[in-house]
Amino acid sequence: MKILVLNGPNLNMLGIREPDIYGKNTYKDLLAYIKEHCDSKGVEVSFYQSNHEGDLVDAIQNAYFNKIDGIVINPGAYTHTSVALLDAVKAVSIPTVEVHISAVDEREEFRKISYIRKACVATVSGEGFASYTHGVDILIEGKK
Numbered sequence: 582m583k584i585l586v587l588n589g590p591n592l593n594m595l596g597i598r599e600p601d602i603y604g605k606n607t608y609k610d611l612l613a614y615i616k617e618h619c620d621s622k623g624v625e626v627s628f629y630q631s632n633h634e635g636d637l638v639d640a641i642q643n644a645y646f647n648k649i650d651g652i653v654i655n656p657g658a659y660t661h662t663s664v665a666l667l668d669a670v671k672a673v674s675i676p677t678v679e680v681h682i683s684a685v686d687e688r689e690e691f692r693k694i695s696y697i698r699k700a701c702v703a704t705v706s707g708e709g710f711a712s713y714t715h716g717v718d719i720l721i722e723g724k725k
């Protein structure tokens with residue numbers, strides 16, 4: 582099974598600022614944490630992060646051509662704004678889990694809106710880095 586983990590804007594800044602919301606671990610730590618989990622489950626994982634909406638659309642389309650079985654995506658702030666990412670996930674029809682480090686439903690009103698959610702098989706939020714591995718597990722379960 583091949584899983585792609587996508588991260589949107591500013592997630593490369595993890596551990597550098599706002600540790601009270603996003604924790605003190607870095608983006609590099611996040612990738613190592615997910616990789617270790619995927620290795621233990623025999624899942625092949627790849628990663629991509631971009632601060633640019635169109636690059637994320639391209640990455641979702643490439644997942645289709647690269648025969649990726651599932652996507653775990655933290656679209657960052659594009660969660661709350663992007664119809665383009667929603668359309669991309671719909672277009673490729675790859676099972677996709679929306680994940681967030683923070684509990685988006687317990688923060689500002691605008692963070693309660695998610696466009697991409699409609700195209701996702703599940704949403705996991707508020708579990709810190711474990712939101713990502715929980716997302717991976719949902720995709721593994723769905724493939725059985």
Ligand code: CA2
Nearest residue numbers: 591594595598599657658681682683692
């Ligand atoms: O909780 C999440 O994972 C979010 O997707 C993170 C986004 C935010 O816009 C969403 O509402 C919720 C922001 C990521 C910014 O990450 C930073 C990390 C360190 C320092 C500053 C920002």
